[in-house]
Amino acid sequence: MKRNVLIIGAGGVAQVVAHKCAQNNDRLGDLHIASRTVGKCEAIIASVHAKGAMKVPGVFAAHAVDAMDSAAVTALIRRLGVEIVINVGSSFVNMPVLEACIEAGVAYMDTAIHEDAGKICETPPWYGNYEWKRRERCKAAGVTAILGVGFDPGVVNAWARVAEDEYLDEITSIDIVDINAGSHGKYFATNFDPEINFREFTGTVYSWQNGGWQSNSMFEVGRVWDMPVVGEQKAYLTGHDEVHSLSARYPGADVRFWMGFGDHYINVFTVLKNLGLLSEKPVKTAEGLEVVPLKVVKAVLPDPASLAPGYAGKTCIATIARGVKDGKPAEVMLYNVADHKEAYEEVGSQGISYTAGVPPVAAALLVADGTWDVGTMVNVEELDPKPFMNLLNGMGLPNRVKDAAGDRDLAF
Secondary structure, three states, rough: OOEEEEOOOOOHHHHHHHHHHHHHHHHOOOEEEEOOOOHHHHHHHHHHHOOOOOOOOEEEEEEOOOOOOHHHHHHHHHHHOEEEEOOOOOOOHHHHHHHHHHOOOOOEEEEEOOOOOOOOOOOOOOHHHOOOOHHHHHHHHHOOOOOOOOOOEEEHHHHHHHHHHOOOOOEEEEEEEEEEEEOOOOOOOOOOHHHHHHHHHHEEEEEEEOOOOEEOOOOOOEEEEEEEOOOOEEEEOOOOOHHHEEEEEEEEOEEEEEEEHHHHHHHHHHHHHHOOOOOOOOEEEOOOOOOHHHHHHHHHHHHHHHHHHEEEEEEEEEEEEEEEEEEEEEEEEEEEEHHHHHHHHHHOOOOOHHHHHHHHHHHHHHHHOOOOOOOEEHHHHHHOOOHHHHHHHHHHOOOOEEEEEEEEEEEO
């Protein structure tokens, strides 16, 4: 059994994590949240209390820490006596925070792959560049490290495992489709940190097809998907974290990730990119001031966390697995539909932050009770998905399955 949680980060996803941890503090124990700006942490805690989210009276404290400073994070972990760290800060801090958890001997989880601030779209295997190099150290230290346990990556990986365990004898393809059919009412905005979001879309798009890596450019390959609730939506082949770990587990299957984009988003994005405004290379102004164009764009765009009050509509995210069952071709879709307004009313964040923030808390609960406390580094598809699915069903992210037998709830 493990108790006492430290949340790293203070953005929209961290707000969801904080609320969901508070709703389960009878099982998670003392709660702490830390970022460089302690005021943001205090605001999140205030929102938790305003919603009356704490299940039982308990500790929820804010702290200042530079998560890039691994020694400082280690010291904070030891001082607070936490045994589980949920890292939902910028993906730039993943390795320093993971190193701190290994040093302190506590459980670690994150929701996205590590990124080096100085590199964009590194070549596959991405997990092999940083995370998996530390797997043996986690095992030697008995440290549970669960990688990419948000929604995508995360829940979609677990759905692939469900397809493997329950619905298909052989998997020949996995398509992950992420559709945001909501509207934030702004001219242009990103749902997560623009600095991270834009990096995903400015480099090479990698997919795993025909037993090897295939490369394309962003918005080069698109198709219309007919999705539950949100209907027909255009989505584009996109590089994404889970393609890498899933291709390692299912090397004989084609593994692709598709993300929905509207024409307006693509047009604005293309203009920004063609003007050089998404570059991370510093430029000098006529006044001799050195600026990074991408950071300027980030500064003028709305804070993703500020989008929540006006967000309306729904998201639909699915794992569609095809293969063979009992010698015949078969297909299964596992999916979730989330509502932006409902997410805001519950936790004060929009639906995309909600879908990313609920799963790591479910994972923390499974580590706390020992179910997922495996004492080594794993990706989500390596773990038993059934208890994870059941927890998500009761935490605001109901799972559904659609196949030849119909469209129905998924529970175990």
